[in-house]
Structures are given as C-alpha cells and as structure tokens.
Amino acid sequence: MSALAMSDYLLGAPAVADRSQRFRLWIDRVGVFLVCLGDSITIGGPAADGAADVSLLANLSRRHATLSRSGERYVIYAHAPVLIAGRPLHERADLCDGNELQLGGSVRLRFRLPCVMSGSARLDFLSDHRPAYAADAVVLMHDTCLLGPAAENHIVCPDWPQSLLLYRQGGALCCKSRDDLFIDGRHSPGGGELPPGTVVTATDIRFRLETIS
C-alpha cells in the first residue's frame, strides 16, 4: 500500500482522478465531512451529469465558482454571481480566514483556515443549503488535516481526548496520533496507512473513510 499512488488509492482510474480525489469521513458523535484532496474544487448546484465537486441542493449554476489552492493561498474564481464579505466579486479574489461567501441569492459559506501550521482549509455551511449527500462541512485538504477537540483543528471533535493527524505520504493517506489506534481492527500504535473504507478506532474515537465514486 505504501507504493500506492494517490490516484490509485482513491480511484484506480487516473482519467477521472480530478473528480475522484474526494472522500467522506464519517465520525461517530461528530458528523460527516467531505474531504477534497485536489488543488481545485468547483461548487455548483444540482446537475444530472457533470455536477460540481461540491454540488449543493441550491439554486446555483452547475459550476458556480471554483476554489483553487496555489501554494498557501486560496483563490476563488466566480463563474456566476458571488459576494465576498457582502461585496460583489469580479472574476477572482484571494480568500482569507473568516471570509463569508455568498453564492447566488441565498447560499452562504464561510471560508476557514483554522490552523496556521497547515495549508488545508474548511468551508462551513452558514445557510441551510447542503449537498444532496450528507456533509456537515467541506475540507480542502492540502498535506494535512487535523481532527481533534481544539478550535484550530480542521474538523473539531469536541469529545476526543486528543488530536489526530491525517496526512499524505508517498501518494497514500496516513494517520498519526498519540492515542493507541486500531486500523480495521489491527492494533496500529501511533498510526498507519488508511486504505479506502478503513475504520479507525481508539478510546472515544471512531471514524470511517469512505471514498466517493
């Protein structure tokens, strides 16, 4: 598994790697999070085919906006009306932590960069619009994604005893924690690689990684 390329890891089909670099984290007592690994994601409304990476049940264009990561910066490209902090966006703009985005007439999202040590970002849903399939927030994962009790984690898990780190290594996705982890029932002290569909458990922790096809 260590030599598995990220695209293989996720899909096994490089042709659709761009679309497929997403997975869901189902976390007990916390929620479900859509994690996007690509450097660029599209946000849009529902569509029978060619839906956006984050397809919301909302009155939006099929591809309403694109968020791109460039180094440690995030840039938003508007393909349809977008407001940032209440001001109309013309073409593109850099995003900062806490920026409120309004897509169309009613979809409101908040862009967060919760941890200064990581280039990963999170999109919170402020309005009631959600993707057709459950997601409490979207994580735009760079190299690492932090899960834990403190506010600076990308996914805040209030009752967890300590944080857990998801990271990419050699094209594979791995996790690391001080906690005694079990990966698919195997004792993995400190962490290890996470194949698709893995269930990770520890004291007061359980989550499952689900690839999106």
Added chain:
Amino acid sequence: MKFTFAPEAAPLAGYTIKRAIDRGGFGEVYYALSDSGKEVALKLLQRNQQVELRGVRQCLNLKHPNLVTIFDIKSDAEDDSWVVMEFVSGKSLEQVLEDHPKGLPIAEVEAWLSGMAAGIGFLHDRGIVHRDLKPANVFRENGVVKIGDVGLSKFITPSRRSAQTESVGTVYYMAPEVAHGKYGSELDVYSLGIMLYELLTGQVPFNGESTGEILMKHMTEAPDLTRIAAQFRPVLARALEKDPQRRTPGAMVLADEFRRAVQGLPVGEHAAAARPVNGKAVGGEPSGHAHTLPYPLASGPPSPAGSAPKTATPQTGKQFFAEEVRRNPWLVLALGFVFLFVFPGVAAHVGWRGGPFVPMGSTAAFVYLIYWFVKHYHKLTNAPGGPAGNGRNPVPAGRSPQTAGPDPIAAMKPLAPVIAVPVAKFVPKVVPPKKGPPQFSPATVRSIDLRTRLGGLSSSMALAVFWTVPATFLAALAAKYWSVLGPGAVNTLADPASIGLFGLTTVLGSWAVLLPAKLREGGGAETTPRRLIATALGAAVGACAFWLDQSLMVEPRFNSVFPGLFSSIGQFPLLGASRDPTLAGFVTFFAALFALLHWWWQADGFRSRRLKVSSALASGLMAFFIPALFVFPQGWGVCWAVAISLVVQLSAPWVSPGHRHGFVDDKPVV
C-alpha cells in the same frame, strides 16, 4: 464511548449504519441511510425497552412540524427493537447554549420557546406528557424547532398520572412533583420554564454537586429571578411554581405570556384571564389542571410548594440592606464618602486633608445612593411594588399579594380521594456540575504557541502606543478642567514636557504590564512569581520615569491629601528639595503600584470584559492610597494608574467567552 454496531453494519434490513450519533438514556442512536439514500436516525432500544416501546407506539402516528417524526418501529434478527426516526441535522439547543454562555437574544429566545411550546402543546392536547424535555432533546433545523425523544412520553389519564415507580428525565429540568411520582402535563411546563430561564441567562436556576442536591433545590428553593429582566419575572415565577396547580396552565400559555412580556404588555391580568375555565385553558389547550391532584398535601413528605419557604418568609428591608452591604462594594464606598462629608472632623482627625476629592467623591456617592435607593425602594420597604416582589420572592402572576401565600384549606378543597402515592426511588448520585459554558478566567491554564504569543505581544505593545495618545489627552483635560491634580496644579499637564513625561511613562508602564502578562499568559494564577516580576518591572518603570523627568526638566507639582507615612526609604528621601520626586520616590511608587494590583489580569485574553472601567477605577484608587504610605504627587500617580489600566485593556487581545473553549484544549499533534 463504545457502540454496538460498526459503520457499514446493517442490522435492520434496508438500512446501513454510517456513524453513531450518541448514546441516550435508553439506548444508542445511529445515523443511517436507507438503501435508496434517505437519511434516518436509528435508535436501538436496550434498557427499559418495554417502557420506551410503549411510549413510542403511542406517538407513532403523531404529526407535528415541531416534533421529530417517528417513521417506524422494527425488530432485528436478535429481536432487538429499533425506532426509525427523522434525522435532524441542525444544532441542538444544548450546543446553542454552549455558544451563548450569557443567554440568547430575546428574538431567538422567543423563536425557540414558541417552537417548543407548539410541539409540547400539541403533545398535551393529545394527552401525552413528554417527561424528558431538555436542551439536548430540542433541535432547530432550517429555522424550525423540533422536539426529539418523545419515546419517553406517557399517556396521561387520571389513574396513571401517579404510581410510576421509576424516575426519569434529567434532573436539571425535573419538576418537583416528580419526586412524588406525579407525571402530569404540568411537569413539561416546568421543564419549559427552566429552559426559558436558561435561554435568558445561560444558566439553569438550580445547580448542584449531586442529584439529591439539585432535586432538593427544585423542591425547596425559589429561583433567583434577579438575573432576569423585570418584565419576564412574573412569567418565570409562574412557570417555575413548585405547586403544579399554580403553575402556568399550559405550554402555549407560557409562550403567550412571554410574547406579551416582550411586547411590554401586562402579563398578570392576561394570565388571570388565561386561567383555566372549566378545565380548559385559553387557546383550547387542555391544561391538565382539572385532573391535577393538589400537590401540596397529597403525599407524606413536607410539601415544598405548600410551604414555599422563600415565598412565605420574604426578606425584610433590613435584611436586604445588610445583604447589599455585604455584596455591593460600591455601596460601602458611597456610604464611606457620605460619612466623611457628614463628619469632616473624622477625616481631619486621621490626617486626611481631602483636597478636591471629598466634594467630588461625596457628590458621586450621593448620586449613586439616590440611584440605589430608587432602584431598590420596594425591597427596602418590603412593599409588593414590583411585579414579582423582590425577584427572590416571586408572587404568582394573576394573584393578588394577599392570596399569593399558601392556603392549605383552599388547597385541600379539590382533593379527590387521597391516593397513597409511592415516592419515587431516587438514588442520589454524584453528577458533574451542569455541562454548559465553562467559566474561563485569566487563571485558566492553557497552552499558547510561541508564534501566537509573540504576535499578541507585539500587536498589543504597538497598540499601547496608539492608545496612550488619547489617554494622555484625557489626563491633560482632567488636569486643566477638573483640577484633579490638586490646588495650584492646574495646567500642570499643559506644557509639552509634562505631556511627554506622562505619555512616555504611560507607554513604558503599559509595556511593563503587557510583556510579562503575554509571555506568561495561560500559565495559571502564579500570583507570587507574577507579583515579583511586576514589582521589578514597576521599579524599572519608576527609574525610567525619573530619567525622563530629569531629561525633560519637568517638575511634577507635589500634591497629596495624605501626609505620607514614609518620606524616605532608608537614607534616600522620596522627595527632593523642590518637592519633586527623587529616583527613590519614582521607583517606590511604581514598584508599589505594580506589586499591589493584579495587573496581568487586565491584560489577559480571558479577562471578563474587553474594557472594564471598574478595573481602571480600582487601579486609580490604589494609586490614590499609595501616597498615604510613600509620599508621591498623588494626582500624577492616579492619572498614570488609570491611563496604564485603560491602555493595557484597550491594547491587549481579548477572546470572547463563547470562543474560549477552543483555546483551552490540548494543542493538536502535528
């Protein structure tokens, strides 16, 4: 927390478990997807299965927008029962309250209350009592309030409203009559009243270390309504009545009364009009009143509602005054000033010359005392002037004060055959204090990374320079117009050199507070080391002030209302020949000023408010009294202390209470 079923398990045909949601009082709850993708909550009934099943079956076909819909009850291969429910994705009221430790805005309170009342009113109208109303069971999704866990509900019939042998519900929201095994619809109104109190204040009215303690408070203690705005007190007083018979006669009535109170309409008369007539409350909602056993005398133990200790023995004006003197330091200070004004000889005797401070202080004290007297007039005279008495002695709305007290005869009249009610089996156990917004203070230990620490320090030190400008301007104004620097000192701060001395010393003083406070922030109280560091830095500030004083050739005009106990430290005089403070004078004053106050508390991100004027005044007060020990120009000292306090508070970063919980956890593993 371990759960029975793993993700992707399918114990029920047609549903796949995706994750566990929580473990409730009666079993585990999972988030699941049907084969076609419909999201549901699956509740596995483990303990008290029969109790729960009976309740759920009754509610299976209830439809109301404010109730979580129950889709079905199913059994798995192991013959365990599952309740298939609507999944509500919104935040629970418990989470919302955690985000609002001081309560919600009134419009939000009204929205939550009206939604809950509509759902509960509907249940009561169908003859069902929820019995487990609590913030964790109430959600809001797309703006619609939804009440969950109706599985604990019971049919109410006159024969079944008592004789329950098992206590259920959550103790913070449990009505007193539950202790006597009574489960009428009034207990939901009580729970709703407790939640209304919590919505308004962020705290439950009765808290304690153990189940027994909290229950005892429910049964005997009057809720402290002084924390509630006056117009809502009658509403709360009535909803939290110990006696279910006197309680607000229905959830919808409670919401209606609250709405009227928000609009400023009289609640009392309305409530009187809304009292049940022939067993029906206004709005067509069954009140449950007609078949309510009179709680006070129905069972053996001393009746808390009948005796209603605090209601029956109101505080006298004298007791109230004594309590205020104990609790309110401003009242004591004001009385002290008035005493000095009335008996100037006493001040002269102790060597206090007074200067402008006695008339100024006395005027302020008189104004405060008038305000205090007007505010608490009815409590002092013990007159039932307010709508709810003094707030601690709630008079039920809609009743005259004369009839507000317990009336055993009247209470006995509707007594049907007295039923020997089995007292519920309460097993007192230690419970953690009410979960909710934890109270964080500057003494809260937390880890702050160096980058954040240095960032906060540099920005606050830069801001200190900025805020010193208006602070110096204010001090100059004070010197010019209010003569606070004493006779003959007018315009002392008007010349550029004086302004330079004052401003630069203020900046240095602020930095001397900010530097250790920010570098040691989150390290706990550590009072002694902090004080030692502060004293050393204070001495350094004093030395710098002396150097500035000499360089700028300023002569801070000496003035002090105290003669000063020490005019020299050893062989070093504190004042020079021209009554200008010497190096020893400056160093002593600033070292004392920094040693005697908790300056770091004012600079900490977890201080109670961003800017607390009382902290600035306390700092000024300390500077006012230091010259009583060590001679120093008192006006300058007071102005410096107030200015440093204001500048520090305005410059230091502050974390609002709602966001503090995120700063106290362990740092993530990277």
